[in-house]
Every structure is written in structure tokens, then in C-alpha cells.
Amino acid sequence: MELKFGLLIYWTHSIMEISYTTKNQVGHLEFFGYNGAMDVEHCVHFLQTYAEAVNDPDTRVIVLWGGIDFFSNGIDLNPIHLRYNPVILAYKNLKALNKVVKKILETKNKLVIAALRGSAAAGGVMLALAADLRYGRKGIVLNPSYVNMGLSGSEYWSILLPSMIGYGLTQKLIYEAIPISCQQAVDLGLIHDQLSMEQNRFSQEITEKAEYFAQFNIEARLAAKEVLNHRLLQGFEEQVKLELQKMKDCCNHVEFQQARTQFVEKGTEPPQLFPGTALEKHD
Amino acid sequence: MRENAHLEKYKSAEYVAHLSKEIQTISAPLGDVKLMHVCGTHEHEIARHGIRQFLPQNVQIIPGPGCPVCICPVESIDQAITLAYQPKITVLTFGDMIRVPASHESLEDARRNGGNVKIVYSALDAVKLARENPENTFVFFSIGFETTVVGVAGMIKTGIPKNLYILIANRYMPPVLKLLMDVHDESIQGFLLAGHATTITGIHAYDFMEEEFELPCVATGFEPVDILLGILECLKLIKNKECRIVNAYSRAVNEHGNPVALQLIEDVFERKPGIWRGIDIVEDSAFRIKEEYSFLDAEKQLNCIPPYPPRPHPPGCDCHRIMLGELLPTDCKMFAKTCKPSNPYGPCMVSPEGTCHTWFKHGSGEICLVDTPIAQAI
Numbered sequence: 001m002e003l004k005f006g007l008l009i010y011w012t013h014s015i016m017e018i019s020y021t022t023k024n025q026v027g028h029l030e031f032f033g034y035n036g037a038m039d040v041e042h043c044v045h046f047l048q049t050y051a052e053a054v055n056d057p058d059t060r061v062i063v064l065w066g067g068i069d070f071f072s073n074g075i076d077l078n079p080i081h082l083r084y085n086p087v088i089l090a091y092k093n094l095k096a097l098n099k100v101v102k103k104i105l106e107t108k109n110k111l112v113i114a115a116l117r118g119s120a121a122a123g124g125v126m127l128a129l130a131a132d133l134r135y136g137r138k139g140i141v142l143n144p145s146y147v148n149m150g151l152s153g154s155e156y157w158s159i160l161l162p163s164m165i166g167y168g169l170t171q172k173l174i175y176e177a178i179p180i181s182c183q184q185a186v187d188l189g190l191i192h193d194q195l196s197m198e199q200n201r202f203s204q205e206i207t208e209k210a211e212y213f214a215q216f217n218i219e220a221r222l223a224a225k226e227v228l229n230h231r232l233l234q235g236f237e238e239q240v241k242l243e244l245q246k247m248k249d250c251c252n253h254v255e256f257q258q259a260r261t262q263f264v265e266k267g268t269e270p271p272q273l274f275p276g277t278a279l280e281k282h283d
Numbered sequence: 284m285r286e287n288a289h290l291e292k293y294k295s296a297e298y299v300a301h302l303s304k305e306i307q308t309i310s311a312p313l314g315d316v317k318l319m320h321v322c323g324t325h326e327h328e329i330a331r332h333g334i335r336q337f338l339p340q341n342v343q344i345i346p347g348p349g350c351p352v353c354i355c356p357v358e359s360i361d362q363a364i365t366l367a368y369q370p371k372i373t374v375l376t377f378g379d380m381i382r383v384p385a386s387h388e389s390l391e392d393a394r395r396n397g398g399n400v401k402i403v404y405s406a407l408d409a410v411k412l413a414r415e416n417p418e419n420t421f422v423f424f425s426i427g428f429e430t431t432v433v434g435v436a437g438m439i440k441t442g443i444p445k446n447l448y449i450l451i452a453n454r455y456m457p458p459v460l461k462l463l464m465d466v467h468d469e470s471i472q473g474f475l476l477a478g479h480a481t482t483i484t485g486i487h488a489y490d491f492m493e494e495e496f497e498l499p500c501v502a503t504g505f506e507p508v509d510i511l512l513g514i515l516e517c518l519k520l521i522k523n524k525e526c527r528i529v530n531a532y533s534r535a536v537n538e539h540g541n542p543v544a545l546q547l548i549e550d551v552f553e554r555k556p557g558i559w560r561g562i563d564i565v566e567d568s569a570f571r572i573k574e575e576y577s578f579l580d581a582e583k584q585l586n587c588i589p590p591y592p593p594r595p596h597p598p599g600c601d602c603h604r605i606m607l608g609e610l611l612p613t614d615c616k617m618f619a620k621t622c623k624p625s626n627p628y629g630p631c632m633v634s635p636e637g638t639c640h641t642w643f644k645h646g647s648g649e650i651c652l653v654d655t656p657i658a659q660a661i
Contacts, residue, residue, distance in 0.1 A: 085563040085596075085603065092465055244468070252604065 018042070018049050025214035026207065027059040027110075036070025036124055039079055040089070043096035047103055054107055060214040061111045063206060064104075064131055066124070068199065071116040071140070074123025074155070081264040087251040094154045094247055097123045098240065101155045104130035105233060111213055111221055115206040116182075116191070117199060122146045126155035129164065129190065132225055133213075135206055136182040138197035142190065145177035149263065150255035152246040159236050165189050293506030302511035303337035309518045310342050317343045317470055318517055319463065319608050321456060322477035323350030323636025324505055330645035332507045344514065348459055348562060348606040349477060351427040352379050352634035356558035357594060359452035360385035362587040363424040366450065367398030372585070374450075375409045376424035378402045379634040382627065386594035390424075406431075406438045413447035422581045424450045429483040429548070432570050436547040439576055448581035453570040455554055456480050457488045462565055464496050466607050473517040475503040475510075478532040483548075485540025486528045497526040504532040551576055560630060561596045561603025602629035605638055612642040619643055 017032045029049060033042055053062050066072050075093040083089045104112055104127070114131035121143040128134050136142075144161065146153040153174065161170040165188045173180070173188075185191040195205045213221060250256055261267060292298065310316060320326065326346040329335060335344060348354050360383060367374040367390065374390065381390040381400060394400040403409050409423040425435050432453040439449070460474060476489060481502040492500050499520035503513025509532060516531045530536050550573075557569020572580040581587055596603060600622075601615040612618045612631070622628035624640055631637035635644075 083563070084558055085561065088462065088466065088563045095465075095468070248609070254598065 018045050020049050020053055022056065022059055024211045025058060025060045026210040027053040027056060027062045028065060028207075029053055029062060030065040030067070031072070032067040033070075033072065033076070036067055036073035036118065036120070037076035037078065038072055038074065038093075038097060038100075038124070039076035040093050040096045042076070043093070043100050046100055050100070050103055054103075054110060059110060060218045061113060061210045062107075063113045063115050063210050064128070065115050065203075066118060066120070066128075068117050070118040070124070071114070071120040072124030072127050073119075073121045074125075074127075074146075077149075077260055077264055081260050086257075086260065087248075090251045090256075091244075091248055094123070094244065094251075097127070097155055098244070101126055101130045102240075105156065105229070108226055109222065111218065111225065113206065113210055113213075115203070116140055116142075117202060119143075121179075122149065122151075122153070123155040125190075126157050126160055129160045130156070133209075134191045135193050135195050135209070136185060136191045137199070137202045138182055138194050140182045141179045142182070142185050143177075143179040144190070145174045147174065147177045148259065150253060150257070150259040151250045152243070154240075154243045154247045156236070156240060156243070158243055159232065159239055163232055290506055293504070293508040295508060298508045299337065299511060302508065302515055306337070306342065306511065306515050306518060307339050309515065309522055310339050313341065313518065313522060315341050315343070316472050316518065316521060317345060318473045318475060318514065319345050319347045319467075319471050320475040320477070320503070321347040321349040321460070321463075322475075322480070323353070323634065323638070323641075324479070325349065325475060325477065325503065325510065326638050327636055327641050327645075328505050328507070329510060330641045330647060332510075334507060334510055335647060337511065338514070342514070342518070344475070345471075345608040345611075346605070346638045347463060347474075347608045348559060349456075350606070350631065350634055350636040350638065351431070351454065352377075352383055353602065353606055353630040353637045354454060354559040354562065355380065355383065355426045355452050355630070356560045357385050358558060359424075359426075359450070360390065361589040361591075361593055362582070363400075363422070363450055364388065364390060364393045364398065365589045366422050366581065366585060366587045367393045367400050369586070371418075372420045372422060373399040373401055373412075374422050374424055375401050375403045375412065377404070377426065379636070380424065380426055383630050383633045384597075384627065386589070386591060406434045409447060410438060410443055413444040417444070417446055419446060420585075421447045422450050422585065423447060424452065426452045428454055428456050428477070429480045432552065433483055433541075433544040433548055436544075436551040439551050439572075439579065440547055443579060448579050448584055449572065450581040450587065451552075451570055451572055453552075454557055454559065454565075455568045455570060457484070457491070458568040459559060459562075459565050460489070460492060460500075461495075462563060463607065464498070466609065471498070471608075472521050473498060474500040475513045475517065476500050476528075478502055478504040478509070478535055481530075481532070481536045481540070483541050483544045485538055485545075486530050486536065487539065489528045493526050493528055499526050500528045502528075502530045502532045502536045504535065559606075561600075562606055597628070600629040602631040602639070605631055611647070612639040613647070615639070 019030045021028045080086045080090045112131040114128035114134040116136040119141040125142050125144040182194045186194050196202045363374050366372050390400045413421045486502050489500050492498050501513045501517045513531045516529050552570040553573050554567050555569050555571050556564050556566050558564050577583050601610050604610040622632050627633045631639035
């Protein structure tokens, strides 16, 4: 395996590592964040690394591996909570993550695979959904809703979710805000397949798939991708603007302050409407 | 009145009408344009003269964080209050500062409760008081932007009495524009820079707006003609897709600023990250007295640590979002109801330069022009 480059970034509260390697026309992009959180710096460095991968002429498929414990959990609430005005940094972080999702969605010359070795939440789920193919390790949990954190949502959720699972199921996922298992995500169409629970086996299965796609009829796959994404990406700017505008309002609301405090300071869990039910069905 | 006679032409109804028509013409093909000013005096004058009345509907002027009293952090006022309660210490500050609510009370409340607080009109008044009362200790609580900090720098350089200390809460304007760009994304298309502040710094202090953000900025004066001229210049730049920093207040602003004033500031102060009340900590925006003059720095020489933590931004108060230009005073549920100049809840309702105070007193500037000379000219 040829090591292209790696970045290790030490920041105030978290350690983030981003590495990019290539083998057999497949680019492997790993991005670890403490507890799956991606702060502004992490997003910026992700974008830089991803741009390298996109511009790499030897790569036909990019695999986004995320971290091992968590694929990604979206923005980093810890530094946000400690800020004098958390809203400013929260909004900056949201916009940075939006750019990451946008960049993935707009990638035309590579097939992008999200390999969810670990669980994902909020913006981290949308980051995975921006990929063309999504595979989950058995046992992981997805929480696509933002409302438990007092937020309406960003990272193109209002475009990605309805287009993948339909309007009604999006309503259920977002408003009820209940985590779903990997199998449920497959049933809904958020994830395309559930693969082995064992980490090494999962990685091997993903790598085999990626190498196969890269070697056989990749141009046809990319052409199909362009056609499929054409409509999805038309006129989405207004929708994204609305997402961000509502997020800004939510960030200024006391609900976000309370949820953030509870999350960061590990306070009392808020009451759950349907404790555990969504996960019990398939586990 | 005679002294200001030369300013009359900058209030001329004829010029205002002419500029207003030019603005209408140039802005017509531009679609919606949002410009921000960052000066409390600008908002005051815009509202007082009804300037928004002369603008087409697609040109919006939104107020930014330009009121020095409003952005003065609670932490600094708490320090001043702590000093005011100490025996033989008198806190001296500007009149519009004393009513600003802090963590538990305002300086006015502190004075009512036995603290020593006096109003001064300039830094020189503070020197005079200290000289006349050598048995007492005085602390000048200094707030404001570049324009006021230079007076303090001059005072310090020329020597001040040993019984006078300075509590500095002054802020430097340019860095906050970066934060505003983050908050507003691409929705702001230009800035009107405060004429008096650019008199000190010159327009090149804002070169980063051109290089980093590719956004036009115009140094703008304060009379109706000045303000409309600033808006017109900004619209011209937008129309021509130019992102230069332009001086539309050339009778006062030198491109390179005031070298004497800049040298004074450089000699006495350094800059560090500083809190802008309710807004955020802004890098490189707080003036701090250099080590060389630390013997008169109240923060270092006196005990000004309050016996309580600073109170977070009060719930329900939208002052910080109004200062950021995200909301207008009329968007705040408290505006003109529970929050009034007679009983201010947030800082923007206290100072005459605060946006809420200005809008309470003058409205937003969309006045009825019937029978005014300007209306007749239009």
C-alpha cells in the first residue's frame, strides 16, 4: 500500500487524524475525530485531503472510512459549548461541514463509497449519505435527526433524506428523532448493504467491492452517477440557505443551549418518547 | 452654529435629492443589495435624518456592532463596579456608560448604593479631577474605538497624575468585520466604514476586506450628504464588480490615517483577543496597556476582580443579534415594551448610539417627509 500523506492535527479539545492512502485505483480516506466530532479545522483539512483524492488521476473510487468507533457524529459540540458565544462557532462549524458534504455530492470523476465501521449521527449521517454507495458494519446505529440537540438540521438533510427514503419517512425520522439500526437503515434505503460485524472482515469486504468497481466499467458507473445526481443537485442552493437560516435561529434558541449543556456536561438524559423501540426490532 | 456653517452644504436638500436619484438609478439593475455600517453615529444619523426614506426598496442598510457602549463587555463593567465600591477609589467614565446593565447592577446602581462613580466628558477631565484631589485614587474607565483610545494614549504619553489609573475596555474595529463575514455568509455586499475611526487608522486597515473577502468598503462621513455619498460609492463598486476600499470622506480621512495618532496608539497599547458583549471573543480587537505603562493599568495595580462570576447574556435579550445585524430592533420581543430607554434591559437601549435606543427615539429612519425641505426638493 502506498502512503500518500497523513495529517495529525492537535486542537484544543480533540485529536483528529486524517490519512489518505491508495491501492489498486482506490483511494482510502480515514478521518478520526474524538467521539466522531468534526470541528472547523477538521472539516477544512478533510476538504484539503479530499481534494487531493479527487485530483488523483490514479484513483477511480474513493472510500470514506470515517473513524473506527464512530463514522462521524457531525459538528464538535465541546469547543462550541466552551465558547463565549457558542452560536458563532456552531454556525461556522455547520457551514464547514456543509462544504464537506457539498464537495462529496459534487464529485463527478470518482465513485464515492461510505464505509460505516462505526455509528453516525446528525451531520455525520448526511456526510455518509452524500456518498454514492453506503455500507454499514452490522451493529452500528444511525441517528439522522438533529432535533434531540435542539437543531433543525443542515448538511443537505432536507434534500438527501426525502430523495432517498421519501417525504413521509423523512418526517418520521426527523420529527420522532429515534436512532435506527443498520438493518433498519438498509430497509429504508439509507444504507445499501449491511456487511460483516467483525472490523477486519468488514474492511476487507469494502476494499474488495471498491477495487471491483474501480476495475470494471467505472466509466459507465460514473456516467450513470452524473445522470442520477443531475436532478438532485439542481436548484438546491435555496434549500440549503433555508436549512442554514433555520439552523442559525435554532442555535440562538434556549433548546440548543439546554441540549448542548446536557450533552457536553453529561447531565440528566431527557425523557425518551419511545425508549429503545427502534433498535429492538432488528437486534 | 456659525462654527458649523461649513457643514450646511452636507445637509443640503438639493444634494440629497440628487444623490438619492443617482442611487435609485445605479441600484435598479443590481437586485437586492445589503450594506452594513459599523458605527453607532451612522445609525443615529441615518434614523434622525430619515436617510432610509431616500433609498430604493432593494437597498438595505443594516446596523452592525458600532456602538462602543453596547459592545463593552459585562466583565469590564463588573470590574469598574468592583473598583467603585472600594474606599477612596472613584471611577470616572462617560455619561452613556453608567446606565448599562452588567452582571448584577449598573454603575449608576453602584453609585446609588454607595459606590463612587463620576461622569467625565473626556480623558482630560479625568486628569484634572485627579490633580485637584491628590488624596483620592481615580480610575478612568475607558471605552470606545480607535477614536477614543488615541486620546487615552496621548494622555498617558504626556504623563498623568500618580493617583489616576486606567481601566481599558477599548476595542479595535477592523477585526470584527471578519466575524461579521462569517455570520452573514455572502449576504452582505459592502460595508460603510465609520468616518471618525478611519480618520485614525486610514482606509488601509481594511485592506483585508479586499484581499480576503473581495468586498467593497467605503469610509463614510456623518451628514446626510456624506452618508448617501458613501452608499452611492459602495453601489458603484458593486455595480463595477470592484472590491476596493474607497474614501468617501476625504475632507476628514487621510488614506494612511493619522500618523501621529497611530504612533501614540502603537507606543502605549498592544492588542489581544477581546470580548464584544454578547457577540464573541474577537481576535486582535482589544487594546491592552503595554508593560511599559503597566504602573497605571487598573487591572494590574488595583483589585478589580468582582466577587461573582459574570452573568451570561440575559435570556430573551436580542441585543447581540441586533449588533450582529441579524435582527432589527423591531424583531426583539422586548423592544419598546419591557425594554425602553427609561428602563433598558439590554445594552443597545442605553446609549444614544445604541441601535435600539435610536430606533425607539427616531424610528428606523423611514419617516414621513411631508413638508420638509428635502421632501420638497425630491
